[in-house]
Amino acid sequence: MFTPNPYSLNSRKVAEATDEWLAKRGVSKTQIGQLVHFLQKDYFPDLSLDECIVHVDAVLSKREVQNAVLTGIQLDVLAEEGKLITPLQEMIKNDEGLYGCDEVLALSIVNVYGSIGFTNFGYIDKLKPGILKKLNEKNGEHTHTFLDDIVGAIAASAASRIAHRKQAEREADTNLPLD
Numbered sequence: 001m002f003t004p005n006p007y008s009l010n011s012r013k014v015a016e017a018t019d020e021w022l023a024k025r026g027v028s029k030t031q032i033g034q035l036v037h038f039l040q041k042d043y044f045p046d047l048s049l050d051e052c053i054v055h056v057d058a059v060l061s062k063r064e065v066q067n068a069v070l071t072g073i074q075l076d077v078l079a080e081e082g083k084l085i086t087p088l089q090e091m092i093k094n095d096e097g098l099y100g101c102d103e104v105l106a107l108s109i110v111n112v113y114g115s116i117g118f119t120n121f122g123y124i125d126k127l128k129p130g131i132l133k134k135l136n137e138k139n140g141e142h143t144h145t146f147l148d149d150i151v152g153a154i155a156a157s158a159a160s161r162i163a164h165r166k167q168a169e170r171e172a173d174t175n176l177p178l179d
């Protein structure tokens with residue numbers, strides 16, 4: 001007798017799809033790393049871009065993050081194709097100012113990394129350096145209503161991760177008792 005395969009999640013497939021879709025939507029890990037460097041260079045002058053990219057990879061390895069990336073990109077793509085229901089279609093397509101679900105989804109990434117992540121997310125969203133500026137150019141061709149916030153959140157989370165790790169390293173170096 002035929003028994004259908006029960007649904008089982010393949011974590012590797014989710015991770016691969018995340019990498020693949022970020023690249024397809026024009027975002028590289030180097031560009032996210034550059035945002036992280038922008039956020040942390042004043043605090044850690046020796047911080048290299050390569051080190052930033054290692055932290056971006058660590059953030060992207062988390063399932064919560066992968067889920068947010070795929071959900072946001074899917075909504076952007078559907079909006080580009082005109083396939084959403086009205087009036088969601090118009091709101092996402094036009095990056096409507098009063099539609100805040102893009103930021104809320106991105107906060108599910110930042111949530112994993114604590115308050116430094118929140119501060120950095122707000123800061124980078126205001127300044128929109130590097131790839132964030134490009135994602136915000138509304139040239140009519142692409143919709144990046146969700147992706148700009150998601151990329152900012154990944155960078156903010158990686159920056160937070162660096163801040164916490166560096167502090168731990170400092171404390172280990174000076175042999176201060178951890179309380």
Ligand SMILES: [Mg+2]
Pocket residue numbers: 095102103144145146147148149
């Ligand atoms: Mg947005």
